[in-house]
Amino acid sequence: MTMTTTGTRSLLGLKQLDADEILSILDRAAYWEQHVEKVHDKLKGKFAANMFFENSTRTRFSFEVAEKRLGAEVINFSAAASSVQKGESIYDTVRTLESMGIDVGIIRLKPIGVLAELAERIKVPLINAGDGNNEHPTQALLDLYTMRKQFGDIRGLNVAIVGDILHSRVARSNLYALRKLGAKVSFCAPTNMVAPELDAPYISIDEALKADVIMMLRVQLERHEKGMITSAEQYREQYGLTVERARQIASHSIIMHPAPVNRNVEIDDELVEHPQSRIFPQMENGVPVRMAVIERAFG
Known part of the structure; x- marks a missing residue:
């Protein structure tokens, strides 16, 4: 299992997950796909931050739709419009958002190894939206x-x-x-x-x-x-x-x-x-899969 300071709720990669855990996520995705209602209140009152230090369109939009379907409040962060351009470290940026009260962080970044280090120091669960040439779970x-x-x-x-x-x-x-x-x-x-x-x-x-x-x-x-x-x-x-x-x-x-x-x-x-x-059904399937992953982050 993926071990972090938040237990097994972070998703840093699939290399560490066993088959049963992977299948449980797929099963839960099937559950969400079968729901015809677009918006639920499962995560009402929770805050999800999409922290993208690398450009993304499909992945970020897919996560945002998944978060909103679960009823979460969504904060979108782009490095291009942030203090990261001024030299603020990735850790400081994530730590700042954590201190403001986010409940889960979805993060994409280029440097390999940084995500695992962040997960050891950040108390909220983190979901890997792509880290360098490492993983895209x-x-x-x-x-x-x-x-x-x-x-x-x-x-x-x-x-x-x-x-x-x-x-x-x-x-x-x-x-x-x-x-x-x-x-x-x-x-x-x-x-x-x-x-x-x-x-x-x-x-x-x-x-x-x-x-x-x-x-x-x-x-x-x-x-x-x-x-x-x-x-x-x-x-x-x-x-x-x-x-x-x-x-x-x-x-x-x-x-x-x-x-x-x-x-x-x-x-x-x-x-x-x-x-x-x-190819397009893959994109469609991304929403219920990410709903399952986000829900998992809340235990």
């Missing part, structure tokens, strides 16, 4: 939830994750969780985007297309300037899910992507809303 949870809705069970699934594994917190969280739930995970990546510390086999793009779940990772196009990829066109040609490649996918298989999607780079435009694509 709620993204992986909504991915698992999407797979379970599609296949009924995750055990025995063959999942291929394609793209920049080296820099992907999504790949890491999914690997940790999928293995615990009995899935087989393979990676497919350019040689300079391999993460050697992660214990998973690397396969070709043609092999990846045989999987039950083909998960395409977002290409960070800014890596052009660093020479990691020569061009978006070449990446698409070698590792992209093109219309031609999609013809090899089995009829039962699904296409996933954590978004935002670079259309016609990691996945062709026509495939984003293909009948076998679950």
Whole structure:
């Protein structure tokens, strides 16, 4: 379990959670998805702070919708409009919001290791909304939830994750969780985007297309300037899910992507809303999953 000063209520990553805990979150997400009422009073009178020290659109909006559906009061914090620009430390910022009476903090930041240190010093539970190249636990949870809705069970699934594994917190969280739930995970990546510390086999793009779940990772196009990829066109040609490649996918298989999607780079435009694509359902599933995670933070 994730051990912090607030017990097991923080969610720092999935590497430390056991299978039963992961499944309990997915079960609770299913409970919230079945509720037709949009707003509940479960967390009435509670304050949730979204503390994003790194840019985000989908994740922050998803958390905000989840918080408001649970009836919480929401405080949105952006580093771009804060004293962090003036040199205030991340700890001081979080500590300031804690002193003002927040009950839970959702936090995204770039430096690896800072979140674990914060959790030791901050008394309110913290939820990881993405920390550097380490983990993105709620993204992986909504991915698992999407797979379970599609296949009924995750055990025995063959999942291929394609793209920049080296820099992907999504790949890491999914690997940790999928293995615990009995899935087989393979990676497919350019040689300079391999993460050697992660214990998973690397396969070709043609092999990846045989999987039950083909998960395409977002290409960070800014890596052009660093020479990691020569061009978006070449990446698409070698590792992209093109219309031609999609013809090899089995009829039962699904296409996933954590978004935002670079259309016609990691996945062709026509495939984003293909009948076998679950990209937008993934986003939809993010709300009940994050409701479950936030509720868990309150014990």
